Amino acid sequence: MHFFMTCIALLPLFTMAVSGASKFANTCQNIESNGNAIRADCRENENGQYRTSTLDLNRCIKNKKGGLKCGKNGDYTASCINCTLRGHTDFECMCRNVDEGHRYVRAHIDLNKCISNNHGELGC
Template structure:
């Protein structure tokens, strides 16, 4: 029984380390810089408290057969269009993505960014990368 309990505790700790940025960040917004999508938000936990942070979310998601999927450096935006954030907390990324990069057929797809992106010391991160402050003129967007 002790082994099962230890295993379950380790699983819960691992789950707690991933995602759920929305519990410490507010008003996520989809931004574009240099033809790449960024998720911007005001997040708690920075060196001076709440700070404006952004993450290149092409580093977090890719297109697998017309469906958004979490994987490092997926660059989903190269084969997806009309992307936006939806739902009450604005954490659901929705797009129309090509089923086949060579074909003309798009599929509607959604993914909950709150499961894969986290707030680490006031910075949005995924797959261990990120940690960038917003550009100075963007703070007013939030």
């Protein structure tokens, strides 16, 4: 019974850790992009201390048939152009689609799906 109660008590902490990792925008501010990099001031801990972090999005995003997808070492810039950050997390590019004669098509992705805040450091 004691083990069960301990598990129940720890459930909110586990949920917070999982949800925080998947939504970096909830724990980061001043989010901006510069070329293929994203920069943000991210909370290091629960006490609210922030640290500036920069991440090369090529490490986290890939072009898959004209669509932006999460993918380690994806190198989306090899086949995408004119990328912009709209708002805090909507990342949009024109990407080549191999199924449509390699023509450029509009693609976007919510960066919360690909980027996490790990104690003030942006990561994939």
